Amino acid sequence: MRELSLDQLRTLVAITDLGTFSAAAQALHLAQPTVSLHVSELEARLGAPLILRGARKAQPTAAGAVLVQRARRLLRDADDAVDAVQRHVEGRVGRVRLGSSTGVLVYLLPQVLKAMERTHPEIDVEVSILGSSDAMEKLAQGLLDVGLVASLQPPRAGIVLSHWRSDPMMAFVPSQWTVPKRITPQWLAARPLIFNDATTQLYRQTMEWFASAGLTPRARVELNYNEAMKSLVAAGYGATVLPLEHSNEASVHQGLKVVPLKPALTRHTAVVHRPLEAVDGATRNLLLTLAQFRQA
Structure with a gap:
């Protein structure tokens, strides 16, 4: 049995709100036969008429009104889901796990976190106090996203190290x-x-x-x-x-x-992380913020 289509539900809601098939077709940028097909397929799927045809203004039947009410919720949830994914992909929201030494934590990191809060308030930066070796190990294990470490670290496959401060x-x-x-x-x-x-x-x-x-x-x-x-x-x-x-x-x-x-x-300090193509948007935005505090 075929599942309900969000496109078909969107068409039904548009007809109800705008009053005609042609107005719904124009608003949704669809051909009018496509709009009619969406309604017919919904009615066939549910086994009940959903729109009163023949009236000057298209109106939902009792069954159609129930479906329109639920359809509004489904469409809103779908839009919210798409927006949540887009915000995550763009780095507007998310969580970043950052490892730092106590020295950096006291003086430099508060400035970084303040800048993150100002420009990316929905990104949660979770800070752990770690030595350089521990930070490198946790990064390799996938338990850390970004580390601030002493620059003299043995190279590791899949980990990018770049100078931050001297x-x-x-x-x-x-x-x-x-x-x-x-x-x-x-x-x-x-x-x-x-x-x-x-x-x-x-x-x-x-x-x-x-x-x-x-x-x-x-x-x-x-x-x-x-x-x-x-x-x-x-x-x-x-x-x-x-x-x-x-x-x-x-x-x-x-x-x-x-x-x-x-x-x-x-004392030279480096930023370490996985390659940019392997990190999410929130991590990329933290790296961009850290770059604002980089010394030449």
Whole structure:
């Protein structure tokens, strides 16, 4: 048995609303015989007359009125379904899973999320705090859509990595310390130190900086949350090496000094995602928003 056709139902509603077959044909851009055929097929399918013929104005029968009422609902739902799919395809609505380190999360990501809320209010960005390795693994497993990771990542098939930002690494020291204008590995290694967790790329990069001077210092404490590390520095517990992610760190965290390193050190951050042809519209719009905050 043939199912009801949305085109036939749309024709029936148009005849009811406009009063004639010819007016319905003109509004739907159909030939009048096609309009008549739609009604005839509906009547044959339901076994009942649906339109009173012969009157100056076409009117639905009792059965036709019941069907028109239901048809309006079906057509509205169909239009809503098409609009929902189009909004999803165009990236106007959806959910994006984003992985980010705590450092980026505190200063840079709020700006990105604010821009997304302003331009794409119906896209939900779900943020997870992840190290670079974990973000790459979850992306490969399909559990993440976009990651903000340290640039020094081994290449993976099916994952695109592009430069996002380069932030200078600085020495964060208690404000009461007397420090040189530029801090060397030798000077810093002689002080109590606070490092990132040994599993992080930031830790490895810091230790390579010390190793370039033939040093392998030990940390007084290891953490994986940059803001907590800065709080310990401000309390006089030790010094640390972190990216400068805020142009006025010393005023944000009173009790510490921010001093350049010698030799200089830079933290490079990349955006990782699947190829653009494999991601949805919401993910593409997040990538476009992230690109607005990219450094040359």
